[in-house]
Amino acid sequence: MDSFTLNKVEFDAVRHILAGYCSCSLGKTVAMHITPSRTPATIELWLNQVSQMVAAVRDVSPPPFGGVTDITAHLERARPGGGADGNDFATIASTLEGAHNVRTYLERLDERLDLLRELAGGIGNFEGEVRAIHSTVDSDGRVRDEASQRLADIRQQIAQTTQHIHDVIYGYLRDPEVSRLLQNPTVTLHGDRYVLPVKAENRGRLSGVVHRASNTGATVFVEPNASVELNNRLADLCEDERREVQRLLSQLALRVSARDEEIAAALRHLAQVDLLSAKAQYAYQFDMTCPEMAERGPLQLTQARHPLLVDQAHRQEKSGVAPDRRHPVVPIDVRLGSDFDLLVITGSNTGGKTVTLKTVAMLALMAQSGMHIPVQRGSKLPIFRDIFIDVGDEQSLQQSLSTFGAHIKRIRYILGKIDRNCLVLLDELGSGTDPDEGAAIGQAILDELRGVGCLGMATTHLSALKAYAYNHERVDNASVEFDVETLSPTYRLQIGTPGESHAIAVAQRLGMPKRITSASRKHMGEQHKQFRRAIQATSVARQSAEQARSEALETQLEAQTQLEAYQSKLADLHRLREEFETWLASLNELKKGDEVMVPSLKKTGHLVRLELHRQIAVVDADSVQVEVPLRELMPDLGQHDVREQISAMRKQILDQAGQTQAAMAEARRLQEEYQRSLHQQQERGRQFDNWLSAIARLKVGDEVSIAKKPGRARVLMLDLGGLRATVESELGQEVISLQDLFPQTGPFAHLPPPSARPERPPRRGHEQRGQRRDDRGGDRRQGPEQRGQAAQRDHHRPPREPREPQPDRPMERRSPETHSAQASREAVLALKPGQQVYVVPFHKRATLIRINAEKELAVVQSGIFEMELPLADLEPVKDLRPEKSERHEKGPGRDKAPGRDKNAPRTRDERGGPGEGRAHEATAPQGKTPDEQQESVQKEQGQLAEDNEHPREDETLPPATGGE
Structure with missing residues (x-):
């Protein structure tokens, strides 16, 4: 990108803001050097990564970068012979641990954030290196005693020798004869040796080695003979310690340097993740959005704000500046490339013309650098090969050139570089010279831009350039709004309406004598007055059309937002429905010992049995059996939140009642579909409860509705363990799944009631x-012949x-008064829990659990289903x-x-x-x-x-x- 443009729009300021959101020096370094890209695939990847990181920051947290620093210099020293010390390796270990945390964070993100999860692959696993460093060096960089047995022995000897020296030296201090010879009763360390400060006149009275004298010569430092050998021994031990430490650090250097390229690659990925996190946090804090990018297309920025002005307002708010003293940020709407390619902006000074140019340039540069921008959702930007700006700020021009000369030099450079894929922004076009000649040059420059076919914007005060847009295709006027009553700009950009300088009105408002302002109006030429009247007449119709267009665009954006919100909610409902149906299917497949989640206990347990007649499940949680309502095993569908969201969405739709009918019709359709889906979801829950209750009450002999023709059948056998039932209908007997029972009230079919x-x-x-x-x-x-004859008879019948349909009737129980029933009862009472019994109504064996002789009841278990039956219905096997x-x-x-x-x-x-x-x-x-x-x-x-x-x-x- 053009370096002059980057400098003039103050792109470095955005780099500094971005670096402030980085968590480590790696990201800060990269943030200070980001540059816009021209490759569509790269820009799309960057923006998608930032969008996913915004979701991660919003829903989870920013990536954890604790302990991560730029260890490039440490790695250079951590080579054999590089001279790395313990601090170098401690810093390397800290960064590798932080890299592991970032990698874990990325791997645990939702599968929808696939672009971020892919970044985890670039951060290697360095757990072995971290363990090796920690086993040798502590967090302060000191080599541990236990790093080797030799080092531990040497340091133990050093401690013993040092203590011995202390005992000898301090023994001299405690001797009255020696203490009289000393300048001060202290011990001094000279190099690695302990010495005593002896008065110079007493130097011969204390035997020992004189190491040095004080600056005044009044004191000499003597090492007593009794500690000389000990000090020599201590010096040797210290040298042995140094060599052992160096050996251990050299081993670490060999291990780390073997993977230095992988570590360098991990550092690059960490810097990339930190930069993405900074972009996401910056975008999230200021409610920025991802623009729609295309290689060639229109530029359409809605509610665009200059990022530096947004940051300034934020800092003023944080510093406590009074609201009336803050600089408001007025959003603007800008478009190019749809119905016109060039936009001529006019209006009063300090009205925001130059800020408009800088805003467009800055947002385009930020988007092509992979950053979200402060615009409304749905804004569009083409990908520019280059962006050129000529801003008339005095501080940005060479002092040796006049204003006109500086403009001409810059524009000449721009015209020599542009093509149809460039954006050109010219400030104060045609200024700095005679207005007529300046207007002629300005028109010629606009002709050149039209010929190239690029997009461009130009600001001016020249009336001739205002008329240019009316006489040329693909060119339009715009103005910055000015409040004549308050004599202050509103900073709003009005496309389709040329602006005025309002110099006479402002002068009159400021107290200029009326005779002078009246004379000023007379001096204005008649041609100029006619031009102004023509512009004003045209502007009224254009403003109305532009207002209608703006409202239509706003309605479209709101409808699109509502559509996407509803589509998201519908996707959530589809997902919940799939989860619900999966849960229903999993209930049929549950077996004893399966692990289930119990929300009320906030822990998992193992299924012991299902008691359908009581609609509970018995779960073993930490060796304690608890009864859990069967509904608790169903996943939470979050219906309460859904209702709240529907209520909020309904309010938003009602607020849009005065907008276009198409948007309202779409919103109503989506709302009704969403309500139907929610009702179906709630109805499924109620139907499932009813179905469980009906299954629990079902008995052999009952007439039930089924999901197959003819729609009604009589139950002949129930196999609760196999989740099957044998039924008889007018079409014959068949074995069906329990799911096919009660389809009118169950969750598996929606058939009309049988005729x-x-x-x-x-x-x-x-x-x-x-x-x-x-x-x-x-x-x-x-035989075959008899069966064939019977079939023929059936055919002609x-x-x-x-x-x-027959009303439900209770299952006919065996009479407990019969002789056989009494014999069976006595035999069943003699059985022990765990023995097999025969359940007469179900024609199936089961395991006896317990007997309540007083109530003539017994509890048996078949598979994972537990049933309570009368003793008369049981027989011993x-x-x-x-x-x-x-x-x-x-x-x-x-x-x-x-x-x-x-x-x-x-x-x-x-x-x-x-x-x-x-x-x-x-x-x-x-x-x-x-x-x-x-x-x-x-x-x-x-x-x-x-x-x-x-x-x-x-x-x-x-x-x-x-x-x-």
Whole structure:
């Protein structure tokens, strides 16, 4: 980028502000040298990274840079022979630890912040080097005693020798004869040796080595003979310590230098992350946004503010400057490249014309440097190859040139460099010379810019240049607003309206005699007056059009913001719905011992069992079993926050009632969709509660609605452990999932209520069941010919009349007064917890948990489901091994019922449960060996188990009752 432009717009000031948000010297150094890029891919990457870092700073925190410093010089010394000391390695360890913390921070960010997570890959793992340094050097840079055994021994000897020397020296001080010879009763350290200050006249009276004399010569420093050898020993030990320390540091230098390139790469990534964090914090504090960038397109800045003025206002506020004394920051709207490419700005002095140019240049430079800018969302910027500015500030011009000469020199340079991908900003075009000639030169320069096709803005006071925009395509006027009543600028930019200098009005307001202001108006030429009237007449219509355009743009931006907000909320609802459905599916897959999260306990536990009849789950948390409502295992859907957000959004929509109909229609549509989604989500929660309650109350024999044709069926068997149910409808029997029950009130289907059917009389008798089986094609043991004939009969049979759904009726319990029930009760009471029992209504085995004899109840467990049942519904599981009895001796045909066809289906009383009925069926016929009898019994047991678990389509199951 053009260095003159960077200097004139004070880009260095933004660099200093950015460096102030950096956390370490690495980031500060990079921030002070940032430059705009011209590569679209690079700019897009930078801006996206900053956007993600803003989200991380807002939702988490800034990256932790504690302990990180620029260790480049330390690494240079931390080479073999480089002379690094303990402080160098302590600083290196501190920075590598900080790098580890930053890397962990990036890795733990949300997956949506993928660009930041990728930066973690550039920061290596240096835990081994950190441990090696810490085991050798402490945080103060001192080599630890335990760094090596030799060093520990040497330092122990040094301590002992030093103490011995102290004892000898201080022994001299305590001797009265010696103390009279001393200048002062103190001990002095000369180099590494302990000496006594002896009066010069007594130097021969104390035997020892004289090291030096004082400046006055009145004192000599004598090392007593008794400590000479000890001091020599101490000097040798200190030298041994130095060599051992050097050896240990050299080992560290070898280890660190082996990875110096990786460490240097990590430092570069740390600097990049720190710079991104600084950009994000800067943007977040001043509510900056990411502009829409394009290689070639319009420039459209809405509510743009100069960043240096924003920072100045912020500092004034922090320093306590009174609000009326602060400099307000007035946002401006600027556009180029849509309906015009060049903008001529006119207006009064100190009205903000130059600030407008600098604002546009600064924001473009910041955006191409990968920074968010203080504009409203939806602002657009093209990517410029270069930006050229010619600002007429006196301090920015060479003093040896006149104002006009300085302008011409700079503009000549600009015209020689520009192309259609550049932005040109010219201040006070045509000034500094004769107005007519200056206007002619200014028009020629604008012609040149139009010919190149670049975007540009120019400020001027010349009327001829105001008319230029009316006579040339792709050029428009703009002005900075001026309040004549207060004689002060408002700093607002009005596109489409040329401005006036208001010199006569200002002079009159300031007290200029009326005769002079009147004479001034007379001196204004008639042509100039006509020009002003024409401009004013044109400006009225243009201002109205510009106002309408501004309102339409504002409405579009607000509608876009609402749209994105609703889309975000809808995405959240879709995510919540997926989580809810996933949770429902996971509930069906829960097994004993699975780990579940219990929000009320704020900890996880292991599932012990689910008690659907009580709608609770028993969870083992830290070896303590607690009962948790089943709803607690459902994830928090955050519906309260959603309702609050909907309320806020509804208020925003109502505030926009007077805006365009298109935006309102879109907002209403999104609101209704959002409300429907929320209602569906809440309804799913209520439906799931109802479904759980219905499943808990369900009994064999109940007529229920199902999610399949014909919509109603009667429950024949419940397999809560397998989450299945066997049902019978007018279409036959089938095994369905529990999810297919109660679809009208459950969360798995939304079918309309079944149509009214005439009531179908119940069929409980054995003759009716046998007749129905015969009607459907006979027993499964029929041959193909018989089954074909039966199928033909079914084909010609008239369709059944529809039946009314039967009301739910209680499951028929076994009468506890029968002899068999009494025997079963006594046998069940004799069982111990953990033994197997047979649940007659469910046709399934279960494990006995506990018995309440007083209430005639028992709790059994099947899979992870726990049920409470009457004792009359339970039977002990008997041993089915063959045994001798009177019935074995009756010979063949002993169990055959009179008049019974051998191919006729067995009734429930004949098939029986695992009690006496099944024991009879399992009894082997006479004439077989014990081995043959055992094989016959095992086959019969296997056939019974298969019939119970997988009923065939042509077989009638046992009656749905629990009675005898």
